[in-house]
Amino acid sequence: xxxxxxxxxxxxxxxxxxxxxxxxxxxxxxxxxxxxxxxxxxxxxxxxxxxxxxxxxxxxxxxxxxxxxxxxxxxxxxxxxxxxxxxxxxxxxxxxxxxxxxxxxxxxxxxxxxxxxxxxxxxxxxxxxxxxxxxxxxxxxxxxxxxxxxxxxxxxxxxxxxxxxxxxxxxxxxxxxxxxxxxxxxxxxxxxxxxxxxxxxxxxxxxxxxxxxxxxxxxxxxxxxxxxxxxxxxxxxxxxxxxxxxxxxxxxxxxxxxxxxxxxxxxxxxxxxxxx
Amino acid sequence: xxxxxxxxxxxxxxxxxxxxxxxxxxxxxxxxxxxxxxxxxxxxxxxxxxxxxxxxxxxxxxxxxxxxxxxxxxxxxxxxxxxxxxxxxxxxxxxxxxxxxxxxxxxxxxxxxxxxxxxxxxxxxxxxxxxxxxxxxxxxxxxxxxxxxxxxxxxxxxxxxxxxxxxxxxxxxxxxxxxxxxxxxxxxxxxxxxxxxxxxxxxxxxxxxxxxxxxxxxxxxxxxxxxxxxxxxxxxxxxxxxxxxxxxxxxxxxxxxxxxxxxxxxxxxxxxxxxxxxxxxxxxxxxxxxxxxxxxxxxxxxxxxxxxxxxxxxx
Numbered sequence: 016x017x018x019x020x021x022x023x024x025x026x027x028x029x030x031x032x033x034x035x036x037x038x039x040x041x042x043x044x045x046x047x048x049x050x051x052x053x054x055x056x057x058x059x060x061x062x063x064x065x066x067x068x069x070x071x072x073x074x075x076x077x078x079x080x081x082x083x084x085x086x087x088x089x090x091x092x093x094x095x096x097x098x099x100x101x102x103x104x105x106x107x108x109x110x111x112x113x114x115x116x117x118x119x120x121x122x123x124x125x126x127x128x129x130x131x132x133x134x135x136x137x138x139x140x141x142x143x144x145x146x147x148x149x150x151x152x153x154x155x156x157x158x159x160x161x162x163x164x165x166x167x168x169x170x171x172x173x174x175x176x177x178x179x180x181x182x183x184x185x186x187x188x189x190x191x192x193x194x195x196x197x198x199x200x201x202x203x204x205x206x207x208x209x210x211x212x213x214x215x216x217x218x219x220x221x222x223x224x225x226x227x228x229x230x231x232x233x234x235x236x237x238x239x240x241x242x243x244x245x246x247x248x249x250x251x252x253x254x255x256x257x258x259x260x261x262x263x264x265x266x267x268x269x270x271x272x273x274x275x276x277x278x279x280x281x282x283x284x285x286x287x288x289x290x291x
Numbered sequence: 292x293x294x295x296x297x298x299x300x301x302x303x304x305x306x307x308x309x310x311x312x313x314x315x316x317x318x319x320x321x322x323x324x325x326x327x328x329x330x331x332x333x334x335x336x337x338x339x340x341x342x343x344x345x346x347x348x349x350x351x352x353x354x355x356x357x358x359x360x361x362x363x364x365x366x367x368x369x370x371x372x373x374x375x376x377x378x379x380x381x382x383x384x385x386x387x388x389x390x391x392x393x394x395x396x397x398x399x400x401x402x403x404x405x406x407x408x409x410x411x412x413x414x415x416x417x418x419x420x421x422x423x424x425x426x427x428x429x430x431x432x433x434x435x436x437x438x439x440x441x442x443x444x445x446x447x448x449x450x451x452x453x454x455x456x457x458x459x460x461x462x463x464x465x466x467x468x469x470x471x472x473x474x475x476x477x478x479x480x481x482x483x484x485x486x487x488x489x490x491x492x493x494x495x496x497x498x499x500x501x502x503x504x505x506x507x508x509x510x511x512x513x514x515x516x517x518x519x520x521x522x523x524x525x526x527x528x529x530x531x532x533x534x535x536x537x538x539x540x541x542x543x544x545x546x547x548x549x550x551x552x553x554x555x556x557x558x559x560x561x562x563x564x565x566x567x568x569x570x571x572x573x574x575x576x577x578x579x580x581x582x583x584x585x586x587x588x589x590x591x592x593x594x595x596x597x598x599x600x601x602x603x604x605x606x
Contacts, residue, residue: 124360124389131360135384141350142385145357145365148342152318153361172381175350182345 021064026231029099030060031287034260036095036108038283041274044112047120048088049270051164054195054228054255055089059096061234062160066242071102074127080157081146083131085139085173086164086193087121088272093129094118102128137170139163140190144179147188158242162191166198169207174219180248181220189241190221190250193228195257197268216250228253261286296459299490300398302434303455304329306441307366311337317445318358320344321368322351327457328368328398348373352381352393359391364445370404371397371413371454379419382450387423390449394441395420400430401541402569402586403458403491403579412574413454418546420452421519428518429472430454430540430548432493433462436516439470447472454490456541458579461494464514475522481509484597484604485529485536487552489515491588492539492567498590503597510597521551523559530560535600537565539593544568563603565596 033056041047062082063069069079084093091111098105103117103126110116117126121134131142143161150157167173180188192212200206209215213223222244226233234253241249257271258264261283264275275283311317311333323346325331334341344351348369355365367374374397375382386393400413420428427447431437437455444451451472468476478493479500488496493514500510511529515522530536536556538549549566556562569586583589 131356132384132389135380138349138353138381138385141353141381142357142360144350145354145359146361147357148354149318149358149361149363152339152363172347172349172353175345175347176353179344179347179350179354183342 018065020235023231026060026064029064030056031291033060033092033095033099035284035287036098037091038275038280040091040095040108040111042277042280043109045274046112047091047274048272049264049274050197050257050268051086051089051193051195051271052092053259053261053264054257055092055162055193056259057229057231057234058162058191058193058253059092061231062238063096063100065235066238071100071127074102077155078157081130081143081159083139083143083146083159083161084122084133085161086136086167087133089164089193090122093122097128136164136167137172140173140176140180143188144176144185147185148183150187157187159188160191161188162193165192165194165196165203165209168192168209177216177219177221184246185248186245188248189238190248192250192252193255194252195255197257197271199271201268213252220247222247222249223252224249225252225254228255229259295462297434297462298457298459299431299434299437299455300329300457302431302437303396303398303441303453304332306438307333308336310442310445311340314364314445316363317366318342318363319366319368320351320355322346322348322373324369327370328396330368348378349381352378352395353385355393356385356389356391359393360389364392364394366394366396368396368398370411371400371416372411375413375416375419375452383423386450387425390425392449394444394451394453396453396455398455399457400454401456401490402574402582403456403541405579405582406576408576409573414543414569414574415546416452417454417518417540417542417548418550421546421551425449426519427451427472428454429516430489430518431516432490432514433460433464435462435464435466436470440472440516443470443472456491460491463494463497473517473520473522475516475525476514477511477525478514479510479512481511482532483509484600485511485513485533486539486593486597487513487515487526487529487536487548488539489518489548491541495588495590495593496539499593499597502590502594508597508601515548515552518548518551521555523555526552526555527560530556530562534562534606535604536562537567537593537596537600539567539588541588542568543571545571563600565600567593567596
């Protein structure tokens, strides 16, 4: 089902605002994952502001689609999106990682819009499979999305789950890999080589769509295409840049698990503002 | 005592069928051990609600979590060694942390699995599960109780670990007996000491109590089928009434029933305790009866422990 496409410039503006929110949240929290939050922004913007069926006023309505963030450490990006969609008030974003917050360091159910608690890597795709199988059992046409990091594909459970998805021909499931080519210890090929990633997913029985994970047209095309592919699950390999949007964070892996300092935040905000 | 024999896993399989008849929100997942766990009876009758997961315990637990998040009650079945340890982090993060309705069924628990040897003899899983917040841990003593525990677990909010066995066990309870998760059953009254047991050891405890009675010692026998949440009231009453406790479990003495009972007793009514269980070692291949003897889990061992604890009594 093809929907009217939102205006690309509007989406780009949203992506910029999301990045600003992410950086402010992280700087205020004083810790968190900058690089992997910034790399997944367009993936989420293209999903939530175009394809995804949900109702922030009724977060548990039966007809909603499901999004599972398997790479839980990227939650600042998801929190910013959910606040932008009015799942909760934007002010709450700035309670990230503080005692008593609903915005835990890694996502926790209970915050409207969060469909699974994650953070220990490799667990989200299995949960997404459970959602997808259950939807099929209930003859429910909801679609299930699961965003994985590339580093977390080292986890064996992902590949157990990938077999399950294809065994059960879960075409209501769309996996997305934020393929930013880095993990904590360094480049994927240095830490544990993942290539050729497309062949791996194909060999596991998946349709594979490869895109530029920062190109919103390509992202929306991919979500549309995934919905039309039947008989197998689809994975979107979204080639991204870790730390995308702020020149001095891009491909700088030391910002994997480090929040911006006050100075870095100011410099980053200036750069994002000037790119309007 | 009736000597009818039946495995607790059979009670589980029957319980599942009874549940499925009443509730269409029950789904069952199995990690390639469908017949061994007795999930196959459900599979034959309700194939659309049965999900074969292959030898992928971690994925099975995660998938079960997804079902539970969708409003189902998911039973995930494997051998205890694999259902617990192999998928422990998935149980911790994807199930217990979210307090989901995933019921983990670990059959072939304990050393009674026998000849398959230490890799397949789950003697740590009660401890592994008990330390997780939100988790309920039930170790039924016979097939009748296992059936009741299966049915009750579906009506209990949150994750439950059911510890079941492969071997045929003597039936020591009756259909009409009261069973509630978290409420211990006193099978034999006595005031000289209390034997607190679960699983197969309940039978051994009853035999031990008979032997002790002939020697003039009246032992209270408590079936502590639920290790978490533990029935503090029954434990404390036993401690106060008898002043001496023997715990008996087909599990390592570290972290299981004995530890759970001790945690209650030391805090509110310290009395001497002796522990029957596997003494911090791995199992080994052998016939179950030989292994019960080797690991010191027979009625005779309980009697010996009772005599030791009686000497340690202070009131």
